[in-house]
Amino acid sequence: MSDILSFDDISFKSRLLVGTGKFSSIKTMISSIKASKTELVTVALKRFNKAKTEDDLYGPLLELENITLMPNTSGAMNAKEAIRAALLGRELSKSRFVKLEIHPNPHHLLPDPIETYEAAVELAKQDFLVLPYIPADPVLAKRLEDIGCAAVMPLGAPIGSGQGLTTKEMIQIIIKESNIPVIVDAGIRSPSEAAQSMEMGCEAVLINSAIAAAENPTKMADAFQQSVKAGRLAFKAGLMPSTETAIASSPLTSFLSSYD
């Protein structure tokens, strides 16, 4: 039976979303995207720079098959700016997906929940598939579900920090309460953390720095691809119950001592 990730009427086989920032070259980015087998890729908007035309990565991305773009709203300091960025992103990508991110403090890049909520309300009304990057807050996640977000993307740890799933307990509550996909976005460093997210019941993970800043991004993309698949399979298989004491898996009959 196929196990697909759906947003409205759009579905994906891959549960690994990949960001395109921080790669040392477009060539490495493209080979990493291919190795990751991702079908949903985030991009950012930037002013065109006459002196640095190689900045444009749209051309190389368009050449990839089976890739849907999800423009982000990075750089937006408030809801108004995020909405404008989303509209520009849609104009350019023709994609309904938007990764809504509003993080005004460059020191920690933590999402502003109030501006994010306000922007999400408006973007959902305008038929976007809104995937907001949020603090791991179950109440906020529920509110965003209620106003029509396509998914929620709680952070595992601050963007690019590689601190892993520091918000694990809160993400578990969000998963339990949500009727829309929960996607861990930010903080993940290793494939084992991605697998753990999937085992917990996340519908997908979004990885950027952990691939782009790896010593070998293409190999790491493959590692993440495999770990997300394994984690999802484990979730579907159902983990065994855990107990505080041992439960023997071999027979403990006492025949060895019966010849004393």
Add this chain to the structure above:
Amino acid sequence: MKIKLNGENHNHSGNGSIKSLLDELKLNKDHAAVMLNGKIVPQENWKTQMINENDEVEVLVFVGGG
């Protein structure tokens, strides 16, 4: 014609349409989005939408981002 392009002074020497400005910048037009004085100009209007002196034009492209 003097305009503000991406926050900097720019002297446009074409016919004043968005399309002519983008031609001047020599970028792939399918890879750009345009805002004129804070409003998005859809691609289908680039030929007809004219720029006026001192207008603020933003030309945006996709770059890597997470």
